[in-house]
Amino acid sequence: MATETATELFEEHRPVLMGVAYRMLGRVADAEDIVQEAWLRWSASGREEVREPRAYLVRITTRLAIDRLRQVQSRREAYVGPWLPEPLETDFGPTAPDTAEQAVLADSVSMAVLVVLESLSPLERAVFVLREAFGFPFAEIAATLERSEAAVRQLAGRARKHVDEGRPRFDVDPVERRDLTERFLAAAANGDLDSLMAVLAPDVRLVGDSGGKSRAPLRVLETADKVGRFLFGVAQKPIPDVEFRFVEVNGGPAVLTLSGGKPDNVLQLDVVDGRIERVYIVRNPDKLVSFVA
Numbered sequence: 001m002a003t004e005t006a007t008e009l010f011e012e013h014r015p016v017l018m019g020v021a022y023r024m025l026g027r028v029a030d031a032e033d034i035v036q037e038a039w040l041r042w043s044a045s046g047r048e049e050v051r052e053p054r055a056y057l058v059r060i061t062t063r064l065a066i067d068r069l070r071q072v073q074s075r076r077e078a079y080v081g082p083w084l085p086e087p088l089e090t091d092f093g094p095t096a097p098d099t100a101e102q103a104v105l106a107d108s109v110s111m112a113v114l115v116v117l118e119s120l121s122p123l124e125r126a127v128f129v130l131r132e133a134f135g136f137p138f139a140e141i142a143a144t145l146e147r148s149e150a151a152v153r154q155l156a157g158r159a160r161k162h163v164d165e166g167r168p169r170f171d172v173d174p175v176e177r178r179d180l181t182e183r184f185l186a187a188a189a190n191g192d193l194d195s196l197m198a199v200l201a202p203d204v205r206l207v208g209d210s211g212g213k214s215r216a217p218l219r220v221l222e223t224a225d226k227v228g229r230f231l232f233g234v235a236q237k238p239i240p241d242v243e244f245r246f247v248e249v250n251g252g253p254a255v256l257t258l259s260g261g262k263p264d265n266v267l268q269l270d271v272v273d274g275r276i277e278r279v280y281i282v283r284n285p286d287k288l289v290s291f292v293a
Contacts, residue, residue: 009053010042016054016134017061019109023129024065024122026085026114028290030072034064058136059144062126066145069122076118080212082220084280085114086287087249087266108133109250111268111280115207116166120159127152128159168277170270177271178246178253184269184276185244185255191235193228200224201275206231211284214265227279239264247291256291263288 017038021031038061050056076083090109107113108129117125126145130136138156142149180199187195206227208216221227243258247266254268266288270278282288 006043010039010057013054013057017057020058020061020129020134021065022088023109023114023117023133024062024069024125025072026118027287028086028088030068031065034061034068037064055140055144058130058134062130062144066122066126069125081210081216081218082207083118084207084209084282084287085111085250086290087254087268087282089290090248090251107251110252111250112167112170112270112278113163114250116163119166120162123147124155124159124162127155128163131156132160132163168270168272170272170277173271174253176274177269180271180274180276181246181253181255181267181269188231188235191232193232196231197224197228199276200228201272201277204276204279206279206281208281209284209287211286213285214283216281216283231279263291266291 014035017035018031021034022028025031025034038057041060042057088109117128120128123145127141130141130144131138136144138149138152141156142152145152147155183199184196186192187199202224203222204224204227206217206221208221210216210218217230221230239257239259241260242264243261245256245258247254247256249266249268252268254266256266257264263285265281265283267282268280269276270280
């Protein structure tokens with residue numbers, strides 16, 4: 001196999017490998033490191049007997065991601081304040097040839113799902129990602145994880161049950177989410193507490209991720225009263241030279257806030273029955289580097 005052919009094959013499958021690694025780890029930089037390591041192993045190995053490059057590369061990437069996930073779990077436990085996945089600008093490209101598959105991929109990479117996946121074991125997470133997001137057959141997942149197919153089916157059942165129990169049910173209409181996001185921003189920017197409260201569900205939750213490196217709540221805020229008053233207070237301290245940009249992250253509309261041309265935060269909302277149920281705010285500068293021009 002020529003070097004050019006090996007490179008072309010790897011690049012053909014890079015989007016899938018990046019998708020697996022990001023869903024496993026929730027960090028773009030970590031996922032890129034894993035994919036780079038997969039490339040090094042792929043380019044250094046003899047590939048004459050590799051019949052299915054995609055399956056082979058996914059196997060390498062998944063095993064590397066499991067090892068990395070086990071390493072970073074202790075760092076997650078020491079994380080300052082709530083942890084959210086790094087916002088990922090989503091352009092599924094060739095990994096999603098039709099609208100139905102795009103919906104599956106968007107759901108599997110959403111903030112809500114990735115937060116729930118944090119509570120799974122590395123093996124459960126790998127099975128869930130490979131099966132639910134990418135549709136790999138159980139036999140192939142079993143070979144990847146070096147487990148029996150029966151064991152993989154048990155892992156899949158436990159993971160699916162846990163995700164179903166832990167994931168809130170949100171509306172996925174991007175037009176409605178965009179509309180509510182605009183109304184939310186206008187109310188917050190104008191310090192209009194009444195209008196802000198009108199778009200918040202009574203049991204709304206606000207999760208702010210700063211990693212202790214920016215100002216954000218160090219615990220999850222719950223109820224419309226607490227969330228509304230917090231946001232009202234934030235609006236009284238406007239960000240200098242502010243600019244808002246709508247972007248698509250993690251499969252849905254979001255707002256990138258810039259201060260002096262530099263990323264300040266990414267905000268995303270989850271919506272149920274026309275009201276905001278979740279507010280995610282990522283302010284950790286380490287998780288905003290991909291938005292730097």
